[in-house]
Amino acid sequence: MIALAARPFEFALAPGRAALVVIDMQRDFIEPGGFGASLGNDVGRLRPAIAPIAALLAAWRARGWPVLHTRECHRSDLADCPPAKRERGRPALRIGDVGPMGRVLIAGEPGAEIIPELAPARGEWVVDKPGKGMFCNTCLPEGLHARLQAAGIAQLVFTGVTTEVCVQTSMREANDRGYECLVVEDATESYFPEYKAAALAMITAQGGIVGWSAPSGALLAALEAAAPRR
Ligand code: TIU
Numbered sequence: 001m002i003a004l005a006a007r008p009f010e011f012a013l014a015p016g017r018a019a020l021v022v023i024d025m026q027r028d029f030i031e032p033g034g035f036g037a038s039l040g041n042d043v044g045r046l047r048p049a050i051a052p053i054a055a056l057l058a059a060w061r062a063r064g065w066p067v068l069h070t071r072e073c074h075r076s077d078l079a080d081c082p083p084a085k086r087e088r089g090r091p092a093l094r095i096g097d098v099g100p101m102g103r104v105l106i107a108g109e110p111g112a113e114i115i116p117e118l119a120p121a122r123g124e125w126v127v128d129k130p131g132k133g134m135f136c137n138t139c140l141p142e143g144l145h146a147r148l149q150a151a152g153i154a155q156l157v158f159t160g161v162t163t164e165v166c167v168q169t170s171m172r173e174a175n176d177r178g179y180e181c182l183v184v185e186d187a188t189e190s191y192f193p194e195y196k197a198a199a200l201a202m203i204t205a206q207g208g209i210v211g212w213s214a215p216s217g218a219l220l221a222a223l224e225a226a227a228p229r230r
Contacts, residue, residue: 002226004182006214007204011182013219015227019066019125019153020056023134023160023167023188025049025118026071028111030161033100035072035111038091041191046161050117052187052216053159059220061121062229066153068125070134072166073105073112080130080137133169135177145177155180157219158211159187164199171203172210181211184219 001012028034074081101111138144190196203210
């Protein structure tokens, strides 16, 4: 176990059994003209998470540890997109409409791709999810939980966007399935700094009711000290 100073108290990271989870670092959320922008958001606010996530990806890859990327996206026929989700917020562009990066939030379109800075490497898991949470109707028929269990993964280290929407939803789903969850404070961002702060506070409140949090610097330093690169 690797001891990591975290909130609300120390996190014991299990080498090789902790997957790095990168939530929805897609062009549709981070670049102008995509889904995030269509909801009226300032997409530039998410960019500070990119460099810390890249550093964590390098650390996980150097040790041969599991990495899982998610993408929020839908089938081209929208069969997996509830009408209530498509209409929500009266966006300028709805899911499935044609925008500057192709059809908004549709699998295979340029906007649904992960940004090039954080492109998945060969062998890494890429999970397409129709909802905000990573366990909702993913990796069917057996489901994501069964696949993670089969791979011996017991802990999930969360990064990505946005903190209070897809990161927090996925972390809560994972916590209820028995995973020990850590969110990396500077490797996640929100369009709303106050919602990011509130999400991190509510995750770690009550003795870590949903999980732990720590900055990437502390995590990377703990790994360097305790787990040599391959
Ligand atoms: N709108 C917003 O903050 N987030 C999402 O719709 N999806 C994710 O968080 N990935």
